[in-house]
Amino acid sequence: MFVGKILSTLGGQGPTLLVISLCAGLLIHPLAHFGYDLLPVSAFLLTLGSFLTAGLAPSEARIRLPLIALVLAWVGLVLPLAAAILLSFLPLDPALRAGVLLSLLAPPVGSAAAIAGMLGLRPRLALLASIALTLLTPISIPCFATVLGLGIAFDMSALAIRLLTIIGAAGLVAFLTIRFRRHLIPVLPDQRAATGIAVIGLIIVGLATSQGIRAHWINNPLSFDVMLAAAIVANFGLCALATLMFAKLGLQTAGTIGLVTGNRNVTLVWAAASFGLPSLAEGYVAASVIPVLALPLIIKLCLRLPSVGRLLPQS
Template identity: 85%
Template sequence: MYAGKILSWLGGRGPVLLVISICAGLPINPLVHFGYDLLPFSAFLLTLGSFLTASLAPSEAGIRLPLIAMVLAWVGVALPLAAAVLLSFLPLDPALRAGALLSLLAPPVGSAAAIAGMLGLRPRLALLVSIALTLLTPISIPCFATVLGLGVVFDMGALAIRLFSIIGAAGLVAALAIRFHRRLVPVLPDQRAATGIAVIGLIIVGLAASQGIQAQWTSDALRFDLMLAAAVASNFGLCALATLTFARLGLQTAGTIGLVSGNRNVTLVWAATSFGLPPLAEGYVAACVIPVLALPLIIKLCLRLPSFGRLIPQNG
């Protein structure tokens, strides 16, 4: 009973806790090491929490193949190619350009469905898009990187095994949990408790990411501040662009597409290179973690503004 209440509490306060986690890790080194040691387990928690959140969410009308195909094409193809064209006109260091493009080649975060649940969006749509693009990652990222001439070497074989193992294990546990949900009600009483599982994984990511963020900021504060500004603008800008582009589909659907457009699993791309990115590219990827964790809180606050709600139809 207490476990269920704790998970529900975590799920209800997820957006605030994610920001606190990354801030807490900066001054407290033991928390950083604790998070870093648990980082492999966090991927399982994120995926499991997303599966459970989507499974326990209210039914979502209108999730048909044309909608899924459109969102996959938008997130997985249109945005990376548009960014590549745009960045080709900017005088950027090749390593920084590679980092920026890799952040957009990454699939949506594994916790996308759980974050959608926190924000009252469409967890099942977010789950389908994030899982589909994640499973395509071992093929899509090397192909795009070659076409775009990023000059980055990937260890996609090992990553593919890891991804399929995490998604398979999380999917199996989630299926068993839903099958025997009546017996697990004290631990998993509702959708908010399922989201709480993913929040634990995100808190671990926030604590672990503090180490890389602190290292990058210490080595060159001004450079990292500029990369952070660019990462924030890219993340929030893509979220807003997608939400407005698909506004005719209603706030829930458009907001979900915005969420998966801006919230990318940059640490997955970093792992795909065996953590061997050039320093500039690594710095940009580290900067991208901050808006990923801060985005849910900012969206939550924006959704409370009457002026924001009037911009987009509420149906859908």
């Protein structure tokens, strides 16, 4: 029961812990190194926690094919193309433009379902969107990069194998865990405990990415501050835009679409480029990690505002 209580506590305090982990990594250098060493484990924990959170989530409205098609088209196609058109009119450095577009080409984070569970949204919808777009990444990113003229080479074959392995293994473990859950109640007492597994992975990511964030900030503080401000406006703005655009679908559905719109797995795209991005592009991708980790807490606070509750239908 002790392990289960710890996991449930982590799941309940997840949004706050993500911000704390990032700050801890920035302030305490050994913690950042510790997180970086554990980074390979985090992807599995994030995906496993999301599968389990969705599997143990309370009943939610049926996810019809038109809804999932709408979400996938919006997140994976409409938004990147609209951003590419908008950025073509702005006098940006090509490397910075590439960084902005890459952050929007990334699929939702692997922990999207777990984060949706933390916020009382729709974990199953978030899981479907995240897994589907992640599996399409080895095809979608190189195609978009070529069409948009980003001039960045991607080694997607190794990444595709890794993604399939992680998702397949996490899915199998989650299936067996739920199938024999009656024997695992002390470890997995409720949905929050499942979310707690993903929170551990996210804490590792927060600690690990703080190392790269610190390096970029030290090298060029002014430039990184500007990119961070742009990343915050873009991520939070897109989250709010999507939530308002789909408000007629209800608070839970609109909030979930907003979540997967703004919370992107930018480190996956960084890895897909074999960490060979131009300096400006790499700096923007690193800056994008900060609002990604802070977004769950911001959404949780916003959803508590009475004005938001009145604006969005509850059904």
